[in-house]
Amino acid sequence: MSLWRRLKERLGGAAADGGAPADASGGAPGGADVGGGAHPARAERPQARASRESDDIARLRSSGAREGPSTDEVIAVLRRARGTLREAEAVAHLVAAMEERVLPDPIRVACADLLAARGDEQGALAVLEGAASRERGGASRAQPVSSTEGLVLAADLYASLGQLPRAVGAIERVLVREIGAPGARERHQRWRAALGADRPAAVARVDDATVVAPSAGKSPFRLLREVARGGAGAVYEAEDEALGRRIGFKVYHGRGSDRAHLTREVRLAAALAGPGVVRVFDADPEEGWIALEWIARGSVKDVLRAGDAAALAPIARWARPLARALARIHERGYVHADVKPANVLLRNLGEPVLTDFGLARPRGAPSAGGSPGYVSPERLAGRASDPRDDVYGFGRVLEDVLVHLEPLGGEGLAPWKELSLRCLGPDDDRPPDGAALVRAAR
Structure with a gap:
C-alpha cells in the first residue's frame, strides 16, 4: 500500500478520490437554508466562500505542476485549512501530488508540520524524507528536505519517535550551517545528554585555546602564521629553512599526552600515501607536532x-x-x-x-x-x-x-x-x- 493510500485512510481522504466534501459552512448540502427564512442574497455568501475554498483545496492536487498554484499560494491555503474540516482533504491532495512530482521544500515542510500537529508523526517524517515520491520511483524522485526549517522539524520528529541519533545528526547539520538557529543548541545539548554522551560536543570553532609554539631548539622549522585550528590542534604555515620549502606544521593541543593519537595519524597517512592523501614529511610524537606538505589554497x-x-x-x-x-x-x-x-x-x-x-x-x-x-x-x-x-x-x-x-x-x-x-x-x-x-x- 502506497504512502498516499495509508495517509488517506488515516485522514479520511474521500475528497482525494473525488468524493464531495462537506460544506465548510456547516449547513445542509447545496447550501439550503433549513430554517427557510434567510434572504437568498445573504445565503449565497457563505456558499460562495465555501465554493472558493473547495476550488483552492482542489488545486493543491496540481502543486508543483506548471499550471498549479505557487509555493506561496499553497502555503496560504494550508494555513486557512488548518484546524478546519478541510484540513485532511488539503493534506491528501498534497500527498497525492508528491507521488507524481517533486514539491519545493517549503511546501513539504508546511505539509509535514500540519501532519505533525494532527499527531501523525510518521506521516510527517515520510513527507520530509521524500518517501511518497520514492515509492512510485521514476525520474523525479524527491529527496529529504535540506532547508533549516525542514531539518529542525525532522529533528523534533525523530526525537519524538525515540530516534535520538538521527535527531542529533539533523540538528548538528543545522548548527554547522546556522549556529544561532533558535532552539538548536538547546536541543543538541539535551539530546546528546539523553544519548549518554559524557558532555555536549563543541559546535563552534575552537578559538579560545592557546597553543604555545614550540621553541626553535625543539623544531627545525620557523613558524610564520596560524592558518587553522580545531579540536585536536592548530596548523601553522612554516618554513623548512634547511630545504628552503614551505610546510604545514600541525601542533597538538595536548603535546606529549597526544602521542598515541599523533603516532596513529602519521602512520596511517604514510601507509595510505598516494592520490588523495596529504603527504607527511616528519613528526615528533614526544613534542606533539607533524610536518605536512604545504597547500597554499587551503581547504x-x-x-x-x-x-x-x-x-x-x-x-x-x-x-x-x-x-x-x-x-x-x-x-x-x-x-x-x-x-x-x-x-x-x-x-x-x-x-x-x-x-x-x-x-x-x-x-x-x-x-x-x-x-x-x-x-x-x-x-x-x-x-x-x-x-x-x-x-x-x-x-x-x-x-x-x-x-x-x-x-x-x-x-x-x-x-x-x-x-x-x-x-x-x-x-x-x-x-x-x-x-x-x-x-x-x-
Whole structure:
C-alpha cells in the first residue's frame, strides 16, 4: 500500500478520490437554508466562500505542476485549512501530488508540520524524507528536505519517535550551517545528554585555546602564521629553512599526552600515501607536532569562508577525485571517520587531498570521537567504523558547498544535490563504500 493510500485512510481522504466534501459552512448540502427564512442574497455568501475554498483545496492536487498554484499560494491555503474540516482533504491532495512530482521544500515542510500537529508523526517524517515520491520511483524522485526549517522539524520528529541519533545528526547539520538557529543548541545539548554522551560536543570553532609554539631548539622549522585550528590542534604555515620549502606544521593541543593519537595519524597517512592523501614529511610524537606538505589554497572550508564558492564549480572537478580517494582508503580496509570541508585540502581545484587521519580506524573497529555535524546517525548510535560513515561525510561536504553555490544560480547542481541527499539519507540507501560512491558520482 502506497504512502498516499495509508495517509488517506488515516485522514479520511474521500475528497482525494473525488468524493464531495462537506460544506465548510456547516449547513445542509447545496447550501439550503433549513430554517427557510434567510434572504437568498445573504445565503449565497457563505456558499460562495465555501465554493472558493473547495476550488483552492482542489488545486493543491496540481502543486508543483506548471499550471498549479505557487509555493506561496499553497502555503496560504494550508494555513486557512488548518484546524478546519478541510484540513485532511488539503493534506491528501498534497500527498497525492508528491507521488507524481517533486514539491519545493517549503511546501513539504508546511505539509509535514500540519501532519505533525494532527499527531501523525510518521506521516510527517515520510513527507520530509521524500518517501511518497520514492515509492512510485521514476525520474523525479524527491529527496529529504535540506532547508533549516525542514531539518529542525525532522529533528523534533525523530526525537519524538525515540530516534535520538538521527535527531542529533539533523540538528548538528543545522548548527554547522546556522549556529544561532533558535532552539538548536538547546536541543543538541539535551539530546546528546539523553544519548549518554559524557558532555555536549563543541559546535563552534575552537578559538579560545592557546597553543604555545614550540621553541626553535625543539623544531627545525620557523613558524610564520596560524592558518587553522580545531579540536585536536592548530596548523601553522612554516618554513623548512634547511630545504628552503614551505610546510604545514600541525601542533597538538595536548603535546606529549597526544602521542598515541599523533603516532596513529602519521602512520596511517604514510601507509595510505598516494592520490588523495596529504603527504607527511616528519613528526615528533614526544613534542606533539607533524610536518605536512604545504597547500597554499587551503581547504574547502577556507574557500567557502573566503566567499569564493564559485571557484568550487563545477563540483565534479573536485568531488569525483575525492570519491576516488575514499574508495582507495576503504579498499585498504580503513575508514577516515572525519570527512568534512576543513579536512579536504586543495592542491588545485581538481586535486583534493584528505588530511587529519587522527580518528581513522580499521573497518569494524570501535569508532572514537568525530566532528559535530559530520558524524552519521548510525555512528552516533554506537555503530563500529563503517565506510558508510565516510559516505555520509562526503554528502555533508557536498551539502555545505551547494548551500553556497545554489544562490549563485550555477548549472549542473541538481545531480550533486541528489547525490548529497542520498548520502545523508537512510543508511540502506547510501552507497555502501567509496567504490560505490565513485560509480554514483559519474
